[in-house]
Amino acid sequence: MKKVIIAALLLSGLCSASTAHARLKIPFGEREVIEKVADLPDTEAYALEEGGKKYIDLGRLHHEYNIAWIMPLNVTQAPKLVGMVPGEANTYYDLSDEQVNEIIKDNNLDKEKLLSLGFYTRYGGKIVAGLLVLLIIYGLLPSRKKTVTAETV
Numbered sequence: 710m711k712k713v714i715i716a717a718l719l720l721s722g723l724c725s726a727s728t729a730h731a732r733l734k735i736p737f738g739e740r741e742v743i744e745k746v747a748d749l750p751d752t753e754a755y756a757l758e759e760g761g762k763k764y765i766d767l768g769r770l771h772h773e774y775n776i777a778w779i780m781p782l783n784v785t786q787a788p789k790l791v792g793m794v795p796g797e798a799n800t801y802y803d804l805s806d807e808q809v810n811e812i813i814k815d816n817n818l819d820k821e822k823l824l825s826l827g828f829y830t831r832y833g834g835k836i837v838a839g840l841l842v843l844l845i846i847y848g849l850l851p852s853r854k855k856t857v858t859a860e861t862v
Contacts, residue, residue, distance in 0.1 A: 737776040739785055743793055743801050744769050746823045749816060757794065767812060768793035769823060770801055773830070780834040788824050 747767035749755045757763045772786035790809045792802035804812070813820050 765792035782834040
């Protein structure tokens with residue numbers, strides 16, 4: 710009798726089991742991007758704390774709206790220079806304009822070059838998205854059938 714009950718429970722469990730489906734989720738939205746643009750010398754002037762072993766470098770921070778972290782569609786906030794520590798990916802330190810100008814002057818850096826974004830960041834996502842839209846439109850257009858003419862031999 711116990712075997713019949715166990716078999717019935719096992720059979721009902723197998724019949725009512727739901728199947729799991731993996732679903733691909735493509736992340737999109739706004740994110741902060743921090744890139745290292747200048748390696749500052751590891752001196753006491755750029756140390757985070759006195760006697761510390763962490764030194765800041767100059768980074769560029771901007772906000773962008775993107776799809777799947779690789780296709781930036783729009784830069785939503787202009788880039789600005791911040792302090793960053795190598796190895797700490799999402800940590801940055803706001804620097805005043807005076808501090809940034811002093812760092813740039815002391816290290817003979819070009820502020821315009823440091824603030825400029827690359828071609829792909831500015832326009833690449835828009836170009837790829839436009840090509841995808843054109844490809845979808847092209848795929849939706851009906852194709853014309855070639856007319857066949859009979860030839861006499």
